[in-house]
């Protein structure tokens with residue numbers, strides 16, 4: 137899937153060097169470009185040249201030994217980027233074939249300037265082509281540079297550009313897309329047929345990842361993506377509003393809870409974890425172990441009668457209270473003692489658990505997290521949704537989310553449903569997965585940058601509940617606890633994958649590597 141590098145521990149992540157990573161729509165990106173041109177100030181063609189230098193550098197970094205590149209150029213500035221990159225690669229001694237999909241009358245101003253510059257460059261062959269038979273030969277060792285359409289795409293491709301996309305996708309050669317795979321819209325992809333989008337090996341995207349890169353159905357188009365900062369004006373980046381943001385290390389560092397030198401276990405909060413049922417005690421153990429490594433002072437595990445020994449042996453650090461029932465969570469007691477409560481992993485959907493959860497929602501005064509079966513119960517007994525205290529954190533995976541918010545037909549719609557639900561019920565609503573999303577009570581939506589698909593294994597969700605619960609208990613706000621918890625959890629996953637690989641990764645590895653994840657953020 138996505139990028140490999142970030143630092144020595146990261147297995148799958150995105151190469152970034154920006155501090156705050158807002159995500160903008162294609163229309164806003166155009167606005168930011170224009171603002172930068174006026175206020176830097178810089179001419180648009182000089183900005184294109186700067187972009188081309190950055191792109192050429194990145195391409196040579198990925199393909200140092202490739203000698204021949206075939207560049208497909210569209211009429212707009214994406215094509216202009218392609219022409220400028222072709223010139224710079226040719227100046228590095230590479231062999232360049234450029235396929236122009238359109239006549240120069242259709243070119244944007246800066247594309248035309250770069251076309252004229254390119255004509256004076258050696259080692260470059262320009263082809264104005266409008267049928268497949270005339271395309272230059274493309275060997276498996278060559279690399280395609282896709283510079284047909286970027287953020288200016290206004291409709292699905294058809295006709296000649298569609299034929300070219302089909303051809304490129306049928307070839308063996310690797311493809312590097314400039315800014316975006318041609319044919320892929322930046323946001324809502326509904327109505328864009330899957331055969332009309334370039335399947336890139338690498339996408340070199342300018343300044344910001346585009347929203348559509350985070351949708352699972354687009355992985356096959358985007359390939360590995362790398363975000364290249366191109367120096368757009370910081371004022372525009374801070375003032376233009378967007379509900380979308382990408383969580384990076386610099387976002388989470390300020391959220392780290394302070395550790396008072398004279399603190400004692402009472403200073404750092406007391407978490408009540410209601411997790412596990414008969415036969416599902418692993419959920420209780422994993423969430424308790426994770427909570428203990430989240431910095432919390434005390435953790436109490438509430439478990440069915442007769443199951444306490446399992447937790448006490450597996451996690452000697454936690455206190456255990458046993459329910460009256462031998463099978464599942466059935467009643468609450470002394471909940472005012474705790475500074476936060478996390479409920480759900482492995483509790484079952486038993487009738488007794490439903491009654492107890494309802495009672496909990498009536499009486500709870502501390503910050504609350506609901507996961508797994510607690511979410512399944514409230515999805516079925518929907519009047520409980522109105523009982524959710526404001527700022528409750530809900531941590532569903534996609535299937536659990538759909539039970540709460542309804543089905544979606546594409547990922548953009550899923551984001552909208554998630555945002556609307558968080559706004560309506562004033563909760564923090566996650567959707568766990570690659571680039572876990574966090575919808576905030578104000579309707580904003582954040583994407584996490586850490587984690588890898590080795591974490592798609594049983595028990596990792598229980599670990600997340602324990603971590604976020606532990607942070608809540610220390611007094612972090614729900615929003616901060618969710619952001620920091622999700623980031624730490626993914627980071628522990630990346631560290632684990634770096635040590636033992638994704639295949640062997642287990643939920644316990646995440647717990648074991650939480651310490652390194654904390655240290656990595658503290659660095």
Ligand SMILES: NC(=O)C1=CN([C@@H]2O[C@H](COP(=O)(O)OP(=O)(O)OC[C@H]3O[C@@H](n4cnc5c(N)ncnc54)[C@H](O)[C@@H]3O)[C@@H](O)[C@H]2O)[C@@H](O)CC1
Nearest residue numbers: 169184212213214285286287288289290291292293315342
């Ligand atoms: N982000 C930035 O700050 C910068 C972006 N630049 C580049 O500029 C690109 C955006 O340039 P443009 O706004 O000119 O847009 P594009 O180059 O993406 O495409 C616009 C052109 O394609 C045509 N078009 C759109 N959809 C079509 C379709 N389905 N079939 C056929 N033709 C179609 C339009 O009529 C227009 O001629 C970015 O993707 C990036 O590559 C850089 O040059 C400069 C800096």
Ligand SMILES: [K+]
Nearest residue numbers: 282285316318
């Ligand atoms: K492109």
